[in-house]
Amino acid sequence: MGKATGFLEFDRLAPQKEPIESRTTNYQEFVHSYTDKQLNDQAARCMNCGIPFCHSGCPLGNVIPEFNDAVYDGKWEDAYNILTSTNNFPEFTGRICPAPCESACVLGINKSPVAIEEIEKHIIEIAYKKGYVKPNKSYLKTGKKVAVVGSGPAGLASAAQLNKAGHDVVVYERDDKLGGLLRYGIPDFKLDKSVIDRRIQIMKESGIEFRTNAEVGVNTPVSELDQYDAVVLAGGSTIPRDLNIPGRELKGVHYAMEFLKQQNKRVGNSPIDVSQIHAQGKNVLVIGGGDTGSDCVGTSNRHGAKSVTQFELMPQPPQNRTEAMPWPTYPMLLKTTTSHEEGCQRHWSISTKAFLGDESGNLRAALVVDLEWESDAFGRPTKFKEVTGSEREIPCELVTLAMGFLHPQQEGLLQQLRIERDERGNVKATERDYKTNTDKYFVAGDMRRGQSLVVWAISEGRECARKVDEFLMGSTELESKEAVH
Numbered sequence: 001m002g003k004a005t006g007f008l009e010f011d012r013l014a015p016q017k018e019p020i021e022s023r024t025t026n027y028q029e030f031v032h033s034y035t036d037k038q039l040n041d042q043a044a045r046c047m048n049c050g051i052p053f054c055h056s057g058c059p060l061g062n063v064i065p066e067f068n069d070a071v072y073d074g075k076w077e078d079a080y081n082i083l084t085s086t087n088n089f090p091e092f093t094g095r096i097c098p099a100p101c102e103s104a105c106v107l108g109i110n111k112s113p114v115a116i117e118e119i120e121k122h123i124i125e126i127a128y129k130k131g132y133v134k135p136n137k138s139y140l141k142t143g144k145k146v147a148v149v150g151s152g153p154a155g156l157a158s159a160a161q162l163n164k165a166g167h168d169v170v171v172y173e174r175d176d177k178l179g180g181l182l183r184y185g186i187p188d189f190k191l192d193k194s195v196i197d198r199r200i201q202i203m204k205e206s207g208i209e210f211r212t213n214a215e216v217g218v219n220t221p222v223s224e225l226d227q228y229d230a231v232v233l234a235g236g237s238t239i240p241r242d243l244n245i246p247g248r249e250l251k252g253v254h255y256a257m258e259f260l261k262q263q264n265k266r267v268g269n270s271p272i273d274v275s276q277i278h279a280q281g282k283n284v285l286v287i288g289g290g291d292t293g294s295d296c297v298g299t300s301n302r303h304g305a306k307s308v309t310q311f312e313l314m315p316q317p318p319q320n321r322t323e324a325m326p327w328p329t330y331p332m333l334l335k336t337t338t339s340h341e342e343g344c345q346r347h348w349s350i351s352t353k354a355f356l357g358d359e360s361g362n363l364r365a366a367l368v369v370d371l372e373w374e375s376d377a378f379g380r381p382t383k384f385k386e387v388t389g390s391e392r393e394i395p396c397e398l399v400t401l402a403m404g405f406l407h408p409q410q411e412g413l414l415q416q417l418r419i420e421r422d423e424r425g426n427v428k429a430t431e432r433d434y435k436t437n438t439d440k441y442f443v444a445g446d447m448r449r450g451q452s453l454v455v456w457a458i459s460e461g462r463e464c465a466r467k468v469d470e471f472l473m474g475s476t477e478l479e480s481k482e483a484v485h
């Protein structure tokens, strides 16, 4: 490895961030880059582990110690080739992945883990600057045609891999712009949309065709898919969980995605064809403590909300390593996002019983109650009861419901194709073959596994592409994450 004693000499360092006062005045990314010396030191922290658990911690099977080594030696093209041997889009994961690889980093047992995600971002950005990222045109064409429905990270990864295998690939997207939740879910301050545009341009130059405003099963008939030799369904898991309590119908209670999508459209100058939801001057209540919730927090602060409060039903995870949260899970659970740093009151173990309105039907408050949790022998929360006498009103004029997603949209595409769903309503197919019950139809990403992570969507898109290639050609030479190790 690059420097055997690096992990003893250097502490983990995060790149500088734009101060809160200035970054919350706009929607731009605000994490700066390492200096050359800082990047070299951070790569040097990677230990020569007997078993690098980070490999398996990463759903893509990224070969992390090897690219850290190349970074330490300043071998940028090698670092880029190693990284992209398993990951089509490190510019996305390098910005927004919760980095399960870091939770699996052995150095994390008694020190801070290696800053793998940041190193990944630097490798790909340097690769773009140095001109290593080129269109991947395949000159040996198979004559087979594949359609991909959905242009989120799963669809894009499938399309990139299938194009590389020599198939003609057409991607259908119902939105006006490409990228799925990367485009219209995740805010620009976490992922600038020029990063998606830059990648799509490379994919177009590689020969992939994209059709936007094309919702298969709605304004694009499913019969159009008959002309293809195989189809990858990558439509995501888009139906949000609702909170059916009294007052749900009040003006000011919205699904988080209604709020976030509008803001992404505003920044991207796309038309907004529904009534505008804005947090300026309002007391905002975000219900749900995950990624979607924290994106609502960051967006509300940028809108100029009067106050931002976030509720989570579950209890607060322990602040220190404990028996209840043994390594390697604890670093991920303790993550406080940059949006929380920008201003937010967080409440854990709290339940919302009703929304209260004024005489015009506008939201004015939420009626809430504290919860007391019981835990099992391992410290895992199992059952809760309401704390007597803790009921109170929290004033709010805007609520965003960010409590997760149930399953993909069933009407249209899935119903018309008679695609079988599992008991949760996701498309039924195993991680072994990604094949649906209908011949030549495959599925990848959130549409199969339920709402998850970008890194899993890319991983599924790649693995699914292997299965499609095998189906079309009898065998495949596309990389498998198992074979890399």
Ligand code: FAD
Pocket: 096, 097, 098, 149, 150, 151, 152, 153, 154, 155, 172, 173, 174, 175, 179, 180, 181, 182, 185, 186, 214, 215, 216, 217, 234, 235, 236, 237, 260, 291, 292, 295, 412, 413, 444, 445, 446, 447, 451, 452, 453, 454, 455, 457
């Ligand atoms: P999607 O990204 O949902 O893409 C599906 C695409 O299919 C959409 O563009 C949709 O319009 C299109 N589509 C659907 N049906 C049709 C049809 N019939 N015809 C044509 N097109 C169709 N993950 C992280 O790792 N880090 C984060 O920070 C993070 N933040 C998140 C923030 C929010 C607000 C949300 C909602 C999710 C976040 N996630 C995050 C999760 C992550 O975005 C998803 O797991 C990932 O995008 C799933 O990728 P996908 O390709 O399966 O689906």
